[in-house]
Amino acid sequence: MNINIEKLIVKFLAKEADLEELKQLEVWISNPENEALFFEFIKTNAFIKMTMSNYDKKRAKANIIRRIKQEKSIFYNKHKGNNIFKYAAAAMIIGVLAATYIFRNDLFEEPIETPSVVVEEPIEMGTDKAILTLEDGSFIELDEDAVFATKNLNSNGKQIVYDTESKSAEKIEYNYLTIPRGGQYAVKLSDGTQVWLNSESQLKYPVSFEAGKPRQVELIYGEAYFDVSPSAKHEGSKFKVFNKSQEIEVLGTEFNVTAYKDETIIYTTLVEGRVVINTSTSKQTLKPNEQSSLNTANNSIDIAKVDVKVVTAWVNGKFIFKGKSLKDITKVLSRWYDVDFEFENKSLEEAKFIGELGKRQNLEKILQLIKNTNYINAYEIKGKKVILK
Known part of the structure; x- marks a missing residue:
């Protein structure tokens, strides 16, 4: 991998790639010879300390090309004449790297503004x-x-x-x-x-x-x-x-x-x-x-x-999920945030996730991380009930 491509991927992850750079990345990743280089770079530099052994490379490649095209389309529709492409790079990577969705707290510094989130009042943490x-x-x-x-x-x-x-x-x-x-x-x-x-x-x-x-x-x-x-x-x-x-x-x-x-x-x-x-x-x-x-x-x-570190993470103020279903994850969250979860679509319950999150943060931030995987379309908070859609 040459230094220019490495810089491009870093800009992609840092939300700083413009439209032309996105096009270059799309062309480069479309070449089968570059596939292994791309995933090795991501594993080494973006998700160090995370479990990456079970990801589906073919699916990941197809998804990243699809997502880049989607983001380019959004760019044309929403940012005409604007040279900076503002998008959720971390969410893109999450949605494309694995059949098991991955989220990590320190990769999401700025939540995505979206009308598909309805919150009546904030949920207090435990x-x-x-x-x-x-x-x-x-x-x-x-x-x-x-x-x-x-x-x-x-x-x-x-x-x-x-x-x-x-x-x-x-x-x-x-x-x-x-x-x-x-x-x-x-x-x-x-x-x-x-x-x-x-x-x-x-x-x-x-x-x-x-x-x-x-x-x-x-x-x-x-x-x-x-x-x-x-x-x-x-x-x-x-x-x-x-x-x-x-x-x-x-x-x-x-x-x-x-x-x-x-x-x-x-x-x-x-x-x-x-x-x-x-x-x-x-x-x-x-x-x-x-x-x-x-x-x-x-x-x-x-x-x-x-892995005892995963099981006992709660003692150290963390949530660590390793291949956990969304249904099991919401059980943990419901106890800590004193809320009840409802799945509008029951098939969402079986989605698998990997992630490490701090317990001392608002529930909305965690919900936004899950939403950024693009597996759920929206969530709604009504009092002590959270509806996943």
């Missing part, structure tokens, strides 16, 4: 908030602006921290931490175990663990990431996590559990250490980077290798 239910049934609303403390715990607005447990708890008292849709929160248990809770989740746990006995908590529903204090620090006391249909036995480790009420599959993903998954019919040991999938309908369980 925040640090939770409801703490005490042993006596009373509850305290926690949020990022509130500091709260009792004799055995304190909260800084993001996390509850319990006092270090005494040698023996005279009476086991339980607290519940409930995370609503549009929320997240963390808790440091009395044994030092750290738990991060995702939106629409609930954890039951003792205020203080009983010395010499297994440390037990229950993820009633939702998603949680556990960084467990080792048994060696607690006289060999094991740590167990219960949730519907399974028991997780832990020996000092980090793992993620996803067990939402509206899903029949429970996912347990091991980051490091060792856990044993016990069900009524089986016992499975997970190794790091493995995930168990328990089907609660028939009690079957499967083990598979996974």
Whole structure:
């Protein structure tokens, strides 16, 4: 690839190519000998750190030529006499490089203005908030602006921290931490175990663990990431996590559990250490980077290798989707933004996407990224409902 073509592609990506340069790019990419060079350049310079192994080259080539022609047509119709071609270069690349659509937050600095987007009022992003239910049934609303403390715990607005447990708890008292849709929160248990809770989740746990006995908590529903204090620090006391249909036995480790009420599959993903998954019919040991999938309908369980960074991205303030369907993506978004999604065209549900996005941004920006793939024609926000068209 000569230096002039490289500069042209860079200008294309930077939204700075004029009409003549677009024509040159169209002629150049139409040559089959240049196809491999083009995709290698894009992979190296535009989508580094992204998964590109499954893209369809023939489809990509045809699509990019089609899109360039479309944009040239728009240029003639909307920019007569104007030498600068203002178009969404990132959206073009996204729509043409793969059968799986790709979006990345830092490629979309300026949303496209379009009349096909209807927004009644902006949707607020999720925040640090939770409801703490005490042993006596009373509850305290926690949020990022509130500091709260009792004799055995304190909260800084993001996390509850319990006092270090005494040698023996005279009476086991339980607290519940409930995370609503549009929320997240963390808790440091009395044994030092750290738990991060995702939106629409609930954890039951003792205020203080009983010395010499297994440390037990229950993820009633939702998603949680556990960084467990080792048994060696607690006289060999094991740590167990219960949730519907399974028991997780832990020996000092980090793992993620996803067990939402509206899903029949429970996912347990091991980051490091060792856990044993016990069900009524089986016992499975997970190794790091493995995930168990328990089907609660028939009690079957499967083990598979996974990318733990993708599974646990939510803890680090990110959404990472790797070949996820739009239906699954909207489930994640609905919990964080506290909205409901409706598909006007049911076939849209199965569209596959790859992408990495920050959680701390408006929902409209994410919807615009998805729309820029040209798979959906429009979206409409009505109160707490998002309609994809």
